[in-house]
Every structure is written in structure tokens, then in C-alpha cells.
Amino acid sequence: MSYNVTLPRHSKIGAGAIEELGALCLQVGVQRPLLVSDRYLVEMGQVERLVGILRAAGCDPAVFSETVPDPTSSSLLPGIEAVRNHKADGVIGFGGGSPMDTAKALAVLAKAGAEISAFKAPSLYAGPALPIVAVPTTAGSGSEATQFTVITDDDTDEKMLCPGLSFLPVATVIDFEMTVSMPARLTADTGVDALTHAIEAYVSRRANPFTDGLALTAMRTIGTNLRRAYADGHDKAAREAMMLASTQAGMAFSNASVALVHGMSRPIGGHFHVAHGLSNAMLLPAVTRFSADAALDRYADCARAMRLADDSTNDAIAAGTLVDELDVLCADVAVPSPAEYGIQEKDWNAHLDVMAQQALDSGSPANNPRVPNIDEVVELYKTIYA
Template identity: 40%
Template structure:
């Protein structure tokens, strides 16, 4: 298909999507913040009527003792709990179906998600499928959740995905070796607790990758064609907080103030991209994750500067504005100079926090497949500042080869 026709169809599909997003549920979660907020949330869950709560998490958090106090707090408030800890990174249809079965067996009337993006995504889909008496495959795609899910409450233990406030979940189709999205306003959690005391034990590599994930959300939402007066201040706030604090938490994971700032940045960025969407970084990262199980934050971190190189001229004004916001330039400097400086500062932050420049699992033979899938995902769905075709995506991916 000629590039001009692809671009025309892309813009037409985006127009329809923008109209849909504008009428999508605008619900925002109630936020509790600060050390101890996770325990406060547990009491509130019961106050709001939950009596049979399914906790969705992963085995590591159970093993290190993070889940037991939350379950005890729920039970002390009057709820009966069951724990599903079968979620692994990039949760599969099978893992989520197992969680659905346990939720039904437990007769759950609420779901508490505790963990990083994978447990939160799994919890959203479990709640949607139980509420709609359906399977995972029935809700994959855009706006396919017909009835209200079980209420979801979120306690993120990483600062990056923003899933605690978004209308998106991502599940892995193992047969296709691809990530598949579930997008619906009904997925947005009821309440979230941003409790940095649960994040101080995160390894440096996880802290860096998840922090760069949040930065990707903030930057892509800011340069998006759907960015608006509501989303831009949130994107800017997230970018400022991340540049000011990610290096600190990577150097000292026990810095509670910096951890709390990163948790807030992740949530701001989550709010922003729910309305403004993301772009080619996510399209490529999703498909690296689907093929190689590359952690999503790490894939975003590696891909982001290359996509910004590609989009620099088309997004120069926005990137120049962000450079001023992080204190790396004045508004008197030329736009092009400021835009390039933002990309340079981003690369410097990635180096400081230990993000690699290449992807050691990437194989040259896989590049055409990854590029095709990424372009298929982005077509008509991501309001990017500069349109990309497969050959350009392949050239970008080649720069990531080890």
C-alpha cells in the first residue's frame, strides 16, 4: 500500500478513535499516597462494601512477606481473602484464566492488585471477565467490556507502568508470541495507594527500567496528537519528577522521598497517556516483549531515544518545551537546539541508571517480523507526530542489534 494511502487511513482511524476516547468513561481512581497508604486502602476496601476479596499478585511478593500484612488488614476489617499469585511477567491468557477460576470459586466481590504492571493488568482482566462471565479472549481489543467489572483496587510496588490509573491491560498470546491489549474505560481501578515504603527493596535494574517506562509514557503522551490541556500538565509534571528523582533512587533505593516522587510521576504519566495515548516506542516494545519476553520498561528505555531521533523535527516544539521544564535550557535558545538537548539528556539519564544501549536478544532475522507487527499495532491507533513505515522501523531496529 502506498505511503500516502497508509497515512490517510491512519489519520481517518485516529479521528474515529479520538471521538471514542472523548466519550469513554472519564472515571479517575481515588488516590491515597504516602507510607502506610496501602494499609489504609485495605480498610477502605471493606468500608466500600467488599466482603470477599481476591488478591492478585506474584509469587515473589508472597515469598518476601509483602502480601501477608495486606491480607491480614483486609481480614481484620471484615473481609475473607484468597490470594492468586500465579501472575508472571507478561501474563498469559492461561495465567489469567486460572485467576478467573479462583475468583469464581472464592465468589470474589472485589479484586486487590498488588505488584508491578503484570499483576495489575492481570487483576483488571480477571475482574472484567468475572463481571462479564466471559473468557480473556472475549475482552481482548478495544471497548469490548460490556458490563461493569468487579471493583479493582491497586497497590503498585513499582514506579513505572501507571497501570493503577489506566484503562489499559496487556496480556500475552503465547501461541502468536505477541502482546494483546485490552482497552476499556471500565478497567480503571476504583482506588490506588501510592506507598513508597513498598518500593524501597526494588533492585536497581528494575527501578531504572520501570522509571524509564514512566518517562516513556510521559514523553509519548506529551508529543501525541491527542495531547490536550488536561494531559499536558500531567506529562510535564511526570517528566520533571523523573529527571529529578530517578537517578537518586537508582543510587539509593532507600530514599523514601525520591521513591514517593517517582510513584507520583508514574501515576501522573498514567493519567496522561490514558487520554493522550502513546506511540511507536510502545508499538516496538510490545513486540520485542512478545517475541523475546523483554521486560516492557527495559524495551521502552532502549527504544525511546531512537524514536525521538526519528520524530525530532516533527516534535521539536514539544521536546524543546520539555528541555526548559527540566532546567536544561532557556526558552531563548533555538527550538532545534533545545529539542536535541532533550534527547541528549534522556540518553545521559539512561546511561546514569544503567540502561543498555542495545538489546542482547535481538536477532537480525526477526527484525522484519517485529517491524511489521509494530506497524500493524500503531496503524490507526497511536497519534504519533511523524508517520513511520516498515522500512524505517526496520532501520531503527537495526540500531538496537548487539
């Protein structure tokens, strides 16, 4: 049985790779890029740095820095205008998952002439789009290597998963030095996000031998380095390892898809404005516990990849060790429950049914080893609350 694999065409990886951004843009035919970023990176001087690199290479960039966390359909409108005003021939997503998701959406909307809701799953869009170059500054979202973007619908608070080849960056720059200034909270949330990508890609019903290798390697690396990067943001070896693992996990889930954690995570973000990586972290231990018996061998492989068990360990014991480790890891990096995050119980309970339905409608839970019904999803939401 054959399977399909799609990856960025060009990747520059390693310390100092950002200095090659301008040459890379020209290599993929982008001379007038719109650099899509956020105000924080403007204030840090990083946007100005990239503009200088682009101009030195002969590019003529413009900047759109008004992206918002968890971008919405309305937040895209000024970005579309910026693309058109600059007559951009490509977009650069520079930042965490939100600027990269925004850039991907702008690249498609600039050519497709439709609203972003037209592209949500189960749609698969492979039509006209501007070339996308991705420059991540966090080690977590993996968006630089995926054929997905996530945009929240202003009218319904639904986090829409928009998939398809046109959302895949043609090139990416993976420079771990861009992540050294990440605070501990962001390091933790994005790191557990990357681990979730790797585990879900490996246990997904759409996993394949190509994605398996990437996912297992990413798990091993994250298991070894996440606590180090969280404890000491200037540990460059840990930062470099986490950056590469994040991209490997992104490549894995882009081609194997994600599963129940992500399906349940998006509604939490949409209704309660919890960052995507953090909502994944809130869910990962409980969803793994719920799912493990349906794929003991796969979850046992995850435990072995993370050096929690060896080949002599019974699969059931190894899978249980994985669940225990996820509980401990999330405690070690101070992942809060929804209650600890500040979500009121009455508000949480009032949204349970709609969140559960949106989770199932996203399609991701159908990839899970154990496919839940709506009542089971509601119970899982109740389980993680406190």
C-alpha cells in the first residue's frame, strides 16, 4: 500500500541559518516578500534584522506585524490588504505558530479569493497560493513543516483546521538561536506541543513507516532535552535539539495527521483563548491514558523511544510507564489544569457539549487508536478540568 509524503522543498538548518534567508527567498522565486510577524519581534529588533538580511540579498520586503495570538478570520483582513498593497510575490511567516499560521492563510487568500472558512477540513486545498517561507522562533508548533493552518472563526469561536498542499511552506529556516530568548512558560508549552505531535503522529491510524521514524526520533530528543531547555533557556545544546525535534515532529504529523488530543485542544483554544501548545499539554496525559489499551504496542514503542522502557518490557507495562511519565513531565514544567489557568467551572461546563461536537467534527479524533463517542469526549473534558 502506498502513502504520500510532502515536505518543504528547501530547509536551512543550524546556528546562523537566518543569515541565508534572503538568498533562500530568491532561490524560490520570492523577491517582494511580505514579512508576517508580531509586535514582540518588532520590539526585540528581530524584524528589523530580517528586513536587513532580505535587503542585503536584493529583496524588497514589506512588514505586516499585526498578527494576533490564535489568529482569527477578521485578523487576516488587514494582512490581505498588506499583501495586495505591496504586490507581494511571497510571504514569510516569522515567529511562533500564530504568525506562521497567519502567513499561510494570507498566502492562500491572496490568490484564492474566498473566505478562510471555505478551506476548513475536510476540504483539502491544493490550488493557487503565494510561496510561503517559514522562520520559526519557537520549538513546538512544527508549522514550518506542515500542510495545515489553524484559524478561529470570529462568528462561532471554532478553531478551523485548514489543510492542503497549498498551506505547506516551500522553504524554511530552522535556526535554534532564534529560540534562546523564549521564556520558560513558552518553552514548556511549545515543547509539550512538539511531543504531542510526535506521539499522535506515531499512534495515528494514518501513520506510515516514513513518519514513524521521524516521530520516534523526535520523542527521544524531546524526552531528553525538554526539561533542560525549560530549566535553562541558555542551554544551547538543548535548544538546538528541541528545535530540530520540533521540525521532525511537524514533518511527521503533517503526513500522518494528529488525533484526539488535537481534536479536543482546538475548541479549548477557540472558546477560552488558551494557547494551542498549552491546551495540548492539558490534555496529553488523560487522552493517552484513555487511548493506550487500543494500541499498546504503539504506545509501548513511544515509551521505549523515550528510554522509559526497553525491549524486554511487556507492552502493557511500557505503555503504562509512558502515561505515568507524561503526568510527571507536565507537573515538572508546571502545566496548569483549566481550573488553575483561571477558567470558571460553570463556564467550562456550559461549553462541554459544543466543544465535544466541534472536536469530533474536526476529523482528528477519527485518527485516534480509540475513537471516542461524544459522551466520552465530554467525560475527558470533565476529567482534565481540575
